[in-house]
Amino acid sequence: MTAPALRTRARPGLQVVAGRGGKPRLSGWIFFSLVAVLAFLGMVFVRTSLDRSTIDLASLERNLAEARSLNQRLRLEIARLESPARIAPLARDLGMVYPQTSQRLIVDGVHQQTLSDPRWSDLNRFAAGQLAVTDHENQP
Amino acid sequence: MSARVAKARWSEGRIRLGLLGLCLAVAWLGMGIRLYQVQVLNASQLAEAGVGQRQTEKVLLPQRGNIFDRNGDPMAMTVDSRSIYLRPAEITQPLYVAQQVGGLLGVPAEGLLESIESGEQFVYVKRQVELDRAEEVLALNLAGVHAHEEPKRVYPTGSVASHVLGFVNIDGVGSEGIEYEFESDLRGTPGVFSFESAPGGVPIPWAPSHATPAVPGEDLVSTVDLPVQYSAEAACEETLRVTGGTGCWIVAIEVETGAVLAIAGAPAFDPARRVSADGSGFSNFAVRGMYEPGSTMKLISVAGAIEDGVVGPSTVIGAVADQIELRPGACKSDTDEVFGCYSDFERHETHDMAVADVFRQSSNVGTIKIAQMMSRDQLFFYLKAFGLGELTGLDYPGEARGLINLDESCQTCPASSAIGYGVAVTAVQMAAAYGAVGNDGVWLQPHLLSTTHGLDGRTATTPVASHRAVSVETAAVMRSLLSEVVEAGTGISAQVPGYLVGGKTGTANKLGEDGRYTDITMASFVGLAPIDDPKVVVAVVVDSPAWEYRTGGLAAAPAFSTVMEQALHRLGVTPDAASS
Numbered sequence: 025m026t027a028p029a030l031r032t033r034a035r036p037g038l039q040v041v042a043g044r045g046g047k048p049r050l051s052g053w054i055f056f057s058l059v060a061v062l063a064f065l066g067m068v069f070v071r072t073s074l075d076r077s078t079i080d081l082a083s084l085e086r087n088l089a090e091a092r093s094l095n096q097r098l099r100l101e102i103a104r105l106e107s108p109a110r111i112a113p114l115a116r117d118l119g120m121v122y123p124q125t126s127q128r129l130i131v132d133g134v135h136q137q138t139l140s141d142p143r144w145s146d147l148n149r150f151a152a153g154q155l156a157v158t159d160h161e162n163q164p
Numbered sequence: 165m166s167a168r169v170a171k172a173r174w175s176e177g178r179i180r181l182g183l184l185g186l187c188l189a190v191a192w193l194g195m196g197i198r199l200y201q202v203q204v205l206n207a208s209q210l211a212e213a214g215v216g217q218r219q220t221e222k223v224l225l226p227q228r229g230n231i232f233d234r235n236g237d238p239m240a241m242t243v244d245s246r247s248i249y250l251r252p253a254e255i256t257q258p259l260y261v262a263q264q265v266g267g268l269l270g271v272p273a274e275g276l277l278e279s280i281e282s283g284e285q286f287v288y289v290k291r292q293v294e295l296d297r298a299e300e301v302l303a304l305n306l307a308g309v310h311a312h313e314e315p316k317r318v319y320p321t322g323s324v325a326s327h328v329l330g331f332v333n334i335d336g337v338g339s340e341g342i343e344y345e346f347e348s349d350l351r352g353t354p355g356v357f358s359f360e361s362a363p364g365g366v367p368i369p370w371a372p373s374h375a376t377p378a379v380p381g382e383d384l385v386s387t388v389d390l391p392v393q394y395s396a397e398a399a400c401e402e403t404l405r406v407t408g409g410t411g412c413w414i415v416a417i418e419v420e421t422g423a424v425l426a427i428a429g430a431p432a433f434d435p436a437r438r439v440s441a442d443g444s445g446f447s448n449f450a451v452r453g454m455y456e457p458g459s460t461m462k463l464i465s466v467a468g469a470i471e472d473g474v475v476g477p478s479t480v481i482g483a484v485a486d487q488i489e490l491r492p493g494a495c496k497s498d499t500d501e502v503f504g505c506y507s508d509f510e511r512h513e514t515h516d517m518a519v520a521d522v523f524r525q526s527s528n529v530g531t532i533k534i535a536q537m538m539s540r541d542q543l544f545f546y547l548k549a550f551g552l553g554e555l556t557g558l559d560y561p562g563e564a565r566g567l568i569n570l571d572e573s574c575q576t577c578p579a580s581s582a583i584g585y586g587v588a589v590t591a592v593q594m595a596a597a598y599g600a601v602g603n604d605g606v607w608l609q610p611h612l613l614s615t616t617h618g619l620d621g622r623t624a625t626t627p628v629a630s631h632r633a634v635s636v637e638t639a640a641v642m643r644s645l646l647s648e649v650v651e652a653g654t655g656i657s658a659q660v661p662g663y664l665v666g667g668k669t670g671t672a673n674k675l676g677e678d679g680r681y682t683d684i685t686m687a688s689f690v691g692l693a694p695i696d697d698p699k700v701v702v703a704v705v706v707d708s709p710a711w712e713y714r715t716g717g718l719a720a721a722p723a724f725s726t727v728m729e730q731a732l733h734r735l736g737v738t739p740d741a742a743s744s
Contacts (some may be wrong), residue, residue, distance in 0.1 A: 096243050100320055103320030107324065109321055162563075
């Protein structure tokens with residue numbers, strides 16, 4: 025058995041109009057545009073930062089190379105200044121000579137005649153070092 | 165009607181349109197085919213070709229290792245420099261460029277202008293220019309003037325130790341001395357930097373690149389002591405000035421290790437300019453030059469005789485005259501046609517002499533009489549035992565072996581060899597031989613390299629060969645005899661204040677171009693100090709001193725004294741009690 029159709033009662037003053045879809049469509053585009061712009065700006069920022077970092081890095085590397093080069097030149101300068109070929113004539117001009125009288129340190133218990141014994145070779149070196157120090161201190 | 169329709173369908177305009185469409189279709193088809201070829205069929209090939217065009221490889225030159233002396237003071241270093249070059253095609257004002265660049269770099273402008281106008285694509289103005297000077301040139305901003313980096317070898321001590329160091333060529337490759345001997349250790353391994361570049365060589369940013377860094381060469385620590393080396397060179401210069409000799413060579417070796425403290429020569433050599441002070445080329449007579457040693461050889465003859473029990477220091481040699489004739493008529497001939505006449509340096513009466521006196525007075529006749537008590541094989545054995553006629557193994561290129569001639573067919577050779585004639589030695593060989601006496605009879609291989617230091621921190625030390633030449637007792641006797649030579653013999657000028665010294669003079673007449681002996685001498689002195697416990701051996705050889713300085717005692721012994729004093733001070737050797 026078929027059910028009876030619903031009856032609709034007409035209301036005066038009311039009419040059917042086209043719906044607007046609930047949400048405004050424009051806000052999606054604006055959001056998308058904003059994201060795109062922000063992403064673009066972000067990429068530009070990142071790229072700029074990277075470029076700046078690269079420039080900074082290159083600058084640091086250049087500074088490092090310059091510092092190394094300077095260090096190299098200074099080492100060379102030191103070596104030239106320390107060269108005996110430069111110092112010896114200066115020392116001669118200043119009248120510096122090896123001491124004509126040797127100064128010796130006699131250690132108690134160690135007889136002078138034993139100094140040439142190979143067993144005392146270490147002591148010889150020690151004494152010679154002391155001698156050098158003494159000579160240095162005695163220089164005017 | 166059909167004719168009208170056909171006419172309308174094949175009208176001229178339609179035909180044109182059709183043809184145009186066909187052409188377009190064919191063109192698009194051609195492009196498509198070509199695109200397919202480029203993008204699909206030949207894609208990889210073309211991509212490779214593209215990369216090949218963009219890819220640039222730059223060789224990264226390694227830093228050559230430094231060379232230090234035993235105290236760690238640099239003797240050879242590598243520094244950054246730039247080589248200035250021109251691309252003449254880019255130059256718009258040739259004369260101006262030649263004058264400006266040539267003026268700053270000390271290059272004649274005329275020659276530079278000629279090079280610019282020669283049509284060459286590339287012209288070097290000057291290589292390995294110091295950075296400051298290169299900056300000055302580049303600051304001129306002249307078109308066509310460029311620079312590239314190139315390491316430069318420098319020797320901060322100038323000519324000091326130049327005969328040891330040698331030098332490198334303009335490309336930084338070792339050509340002489342230690343620089344040549346240890347080239348493989350010093351040079352390092354080149355690296356490569358590959359990158360993509362635009363036309364003009366400008367690197368493309370963010371393009372892939374790859375760098376294989378260069379590996380620097382190893383640093384070498386030499387056994388040389390720079391102050392001793394300088395002292396030896398100064399002594400040589402002074403010796404030449406005083407004696408008027410043509411050459412002077414000094415070798416100083418540490419007795420207990422065989423470490424070479426100095427190898428010095430005069431005239432000096434400038435490794436930066438690669439030329440000697442007198443304009444000659446590089447030479448190292450101390451290692452490569454052979455000479456007849458004269459009386460310094462007597463140490464070996466007498467030591468051998470004592471070692472084998474043939475004689476003792478107090479053995480009396482009977483009837484020692486001032487002349488001995490080994491071949492009949494040799495001494496009666498005024499010429500050298502007949503070899504076999506040997507004389508002492510000074511005339512004297514015939515008398516008996518103890519072996520010690522023979523040695524102290526450097527009697528040729530007495531030494532020959534001692535040698536006659538030995539067999540030819542015995543003498544040969546001791547010459548070899550003391551390292552003569554053999555390479556010492558010194559780590560230096562081109563060492564001379566020397567000559568020993570004791571052939572059975574040579575009647576006079578044993579006698580002449582015993583007094584240092586008919587044999588040829590090097591100064592290094594003689595220093596090492598005397599070093600054996602100082603080292604209680606043990607011969608040590610002289611060496612110039614102490615250690616190598618790699619980038620990885622690896623350190624290698626040079627092994628040193630050794631062998632016993634004579635016994636401890638014989639060595640002690642010989643040291644005693646050597647000390648008498650300096651105390652009261654021919655080597656008094658070799659004395660060193662504060663130390664007891666032992667040594668032997670040598671004076672050998674030089675052979676002339678006609679093969680006969682001349683009055684010109686090769687004067688030498690080899691000695692040890694302190695003689696009771698030797699630390700240093702020094703050999704001095706003076707070539708062709710003036711007549712009044714013709715002996716080893718006069719020409720070479722003073723230089724020995726100077727160098728030995730410096731070496732003993734440098735090594736901190738305690739002065740001898742007897743001399744204090």
